[in-house]
Amino acid sequence: MKKILLIEDEKILLDIYKDKFTQAGFKIYLSSEAKKGLNLARKEKPDLIVLDILLPKENGITFLTWLRKDPKISSIPVLAFSNYDDPDIKKQAFKLGVKDYLIKTNYTPKEIIEKIKSYLK
Amino acid sequence: MINLFIVFSLINGITAAIFGIFVYLKNKQKLINKTFFLMSFGVAVWSLSYCQWLLMTEQGPALFWSKMLNFGATLIPIFYLHWVLSLLNLAKIKRKLLTAGYLITFIFLILSFTPYYIKSVKPILFFLFWPQAGPLYICFLILGYFGLTGCGLYQLLQARKTASKDKRLQINYVILGSIIGFSGGATNFPLMLGIPLILPIGQPLVFFYVLSFAFATIKYHLFNIKVFLIEFLVSIIGLILLVQAVIAETFWLKILGFGIFAIFCTFGYLLIKSIIKEIEYREKLQIAYSELKRLDKAKSEFISIASHQLRTPLTAIKGYISMMREKSYGKPPEKMEKPLKNIYLSNERLIKLVNDLLNISRIEAGKIEIKLEKTSIENVIISVVEELENTAKEKNIYLRFEKPKKHLAEILVDREKIRQVIMNIIDNAIKYTKKGGVTIKSKIENLKFKIIVSDTGTGLTKYEISKMFESFSRGVAGTRLYTEGVGLGLYIARRFIEMHQGKIRAESKGKNKGSIFYIELPIK
Numbered sequence: 001m002k003k004i005l006l007i008e009d010e011k012i013l014l015d016i017y018k019d020k021f022t023q024a025g026f027k028i029y030l031s032s033e034a035k036k037g038l039n040l041a042r043k044e045k046p047d048l049i050v051l052d053i054l055l056p057k058e059n060g061i062t063f064l065t066w067l068r069k070d071p072k073i074s075s076i077p078v079l080a081f082s083n084y085d086d087p088d089i090k091k092q093a094f095k096l097g098v099k100d101y102l103i104k105t106n107y108t109p110k111e112i113i114e115k116i117k118s119y120l121k
Numbered sequence: 122m123i124n125l126f127i128v129f130s131l132i133n134g135i136t137a138a139i140f141g142i143f144v145y146l147k148n149k150q151k152l153i154n155k156t157f158f159l160m161s162f163g164v165a166v167w168s169l170s171y172c173q174w175l176l177m178t179e180q181g182p183a184l185f186w187s188k189m190l191n192f193g194a195t196l197i198p199i200f201y202l203h204w205v206l207s208l209l210n211l212a213k214i215k216r217k218l219l220t221a222g223y224l225i226t227f228i229f230l231i232l233s234f235t236p237y238y239i240k241s242v243k244p245i246l247f248f249l250f251w252p253q254a255g256p257l258y259i260c261f262l263i264l265g266y267f268g269l270t271g272c273g274l275y276q277l278l279q280a281r282k283t284a285s286k287d288k289r290l291q292i293n294y295v296i297l298g299s300i301i302g303f304s305g306g307a308t309n310f311p312l313m314l315g316i317p318l319i320l321p322i323g324q325p326l327v328f329f330y331v332l333s334f335a336f337a338t339i340k341y342h343l344f345n346i347k348v349f350l351i352e353f354l355v356s357i358i359g360l361i362l363l364v365q366a367v368i369a370e371t372f373w374l375k376i377l378g379f380g381i382f383a384i385f386c387t388f389g390y391l392l393i394k395s396i397i398k399e400i401e402y403r404e405k406l407q408i409a410y411s412e413l414k415r416l417d418k419a420k421s422e423f424i425s426i427a428s429h430q431l432r433t434p435l436t437a438i439k440g441y442i443s444m445m446r447e448k449s450y451g452k453p454p455e456k457m458e459k460p461l462k463n464i465y466l467s468n469e470r471l472i473k474l475v476n477d478l479l480n481i482s483r484i485e486a487g488k489i490e491i492k493l494e495k496t497s498i499e500n501v502i503i504s505v506v507e508e509l510e511n512t513a514k515e516k517n518i519y520l521r522f523e524k525p526k527k528h529l530a531e532i533l534v535d536r537e538k539i540r541q542v543i544m545n546i547i548d549n550a551i552k553y554t555k556k557g558g559v560t561i562k563s564k565i566e567n568l569k570f571k572i573i574v575s576d577t578g579t580g581l582t583k584y585e586i587s588k589m590f591e592s593f594s595r596g597v598a599g600t601r602l603y604t605e606g607v608g609l610g611l612y613i614a615r616r617f618i619e620m621h622q623g624k625i626r627a628e629s630k631g632k633n634k635g636s637i638f639y640i641e642l643p644i645k
Contacts, residue, residue, distance in 0.1 A: 103476075
């Protein structure tokens with residue numbers, strides 16, 4: 001069973017994706033903060049991280065910086081998944097190696113699952 | 122050689138005095154002006170006493186003036202630090218540092234005329250007399266000269282990291298002036314400590330600090346020194362002309378001299394007036410420009426955040442409704458299928474509107490970037506057709522992609538943006554077609570990739586065609602048949618195509634005769 005770490009601070013969205021990801025057969029780990037997410041990544045070594053960008057305290061970009069500095073987890077693929085559509089932030093995210101930067105509102109949960117599956121292949 | 126030192130000291134002293142007084146008179150209330158004056162006062166006392174001391178031929182007066190010059194030197198570091206802090210708007214925050222600095226300086230000043238500070242003067246090299254530092258003077262060098270100026274430099278370097286572009290440049294001039302000026306001044310110390318290794322050759326460099334501070338202020342209009350320099354020059358020339366007129370030998374030469382003087386005064390006055398006006402105008406423009414840039418940044422941030430906030434509930438609605446329609450929560454009653462679909466579609470309209478508004482604001486601000494990648498336009502068309510197939514089916518119209526017999530080459534485009542354009546054009550064609558259908562064709566012709574979308578819909582008038590790619594306008598048929606949207610889609614499509622150096626246009630034979638949309642992209 002593939003492991004997905006979802007870092008998302010919006011409770012309603014977290015509920016939606018948790019349900020959908022579980023239905024799709026993934027083992028899902030949740031975090032609403034960057035720091036906790038990083039600790040979970042170190043502990044669980046997920047196959048993919050789905051990362052929101054605007055988070056409380058440290059944002060998704062800071063999370064990516066931390067992730068890339070830790071050799072044990074730096075190679076985990078990350079999918080940026082946010083409604084924050086800022087060109088500079090996008091650029092930074094791609095520089096830090098995200099596979100894609102998806103705008104949440106443009107995808108149904110089913111479409112997201114398809115995207116995730118394509119990145120896990 | 123000594124004469125050179127005297128001349129440079131005199132230049133330093135006079136320049137510092139003139140700039141100090143001028144800056145203070147310009148605005149007596151502002152802390153930055155007051156502290157600049159105080160710093161210049163310190164430099165003037167130091168430099169003019171330096172000059173006096175070098176002119177002395179007897180030991181007593183030489184000792185007195187050397188003590189005077191060091192009295193001035195003691196004042197400079199603390200006034201410099203105070204000026205730097207007021208320049209950086211940190212004077213209030215760093216009050217404790219300033220108080221400590223003033224206290225140290227005060228102690229040194231009280232003791233500056235005792236032998237503990239300057240113990241004597243003695244002949245060194247080609248100088249008749251050179252002051253010899255007492256033990257307290259070493260303390261001043263560590264705490265005052267290097268300590269306080271070091272603090273000032275540190276504050277400048279710290280502020281530089283976060284300063285705006287203009288402010289950073291201004292700070293650069295001040296840092297450069299500080300390093301040159303204080304290094305130059307420091308070349309006086311080895312001889313005072315009995316180390317004749319370095320000559321006081323840095324003395325002329327002190328002048329550069331006044332010059333660079335002045336340059337920083339002229340360039341950024343802190344004190345309007347430019348006007349002062351012109352006023353000064355005009356006054357000097359005027360004075361020369363007046364003297365010439367007064368001392369002229371004949372009556373007619375006097376008349377001529379006074380005439381030239383009067384004309385010069387008139388033109389000089391007009392010149393100064395126009396320069397003042399120009400500077401004021403430029404300053405206003407500069408302020409307006411900075412304000413505009415700040416507002417533009419604030420607007421972009423606001424739009425990004427606002428669209429994020431708008432999108433979050435829309436994402437939740439989209440997520441739940443789509444999962445309900447996919448039966449993730451069990452099969453919904455049949456009669457709920459249509460309402461669920463309608464909620465979903467309404468939500469999609471809102472999502473599209475937010476996306477369009479965000480795109481428009483970025484296009485208008487020139488902040489959209491093109492990310493070119495090798496793309497198969499045919500595959501993009503296929504995926505769009507697949508996505509819109511159901512919409513066409515529900516309207517009982519056909520949606521056909523007539524693929525060329527030979528596979529067309531991939532071209533360099535921003536895939537997402539071109540997909541958005543094709544989606545918009547085909548989606549529009551379906552919306553405005555009640556009977557018949559929509560056909561899409563693609564071909565390469567004259568080094569151009571062409572996409573043709575034709576429909577059998579309501580058609581367009583010439584007026585509608587001329588307006589439809591403009592911002593915030595919609596074809597009249599749009600109002601009559603279909604009231605969704607605010608006419609942003611085609612405008613965005615045009616701008617995206619133009620960013621690819623391509624063209625987009627529409628044709629129609631008239632009402633109810635359908636429309637044809639042509640997209641042309643250069644092959645890269």
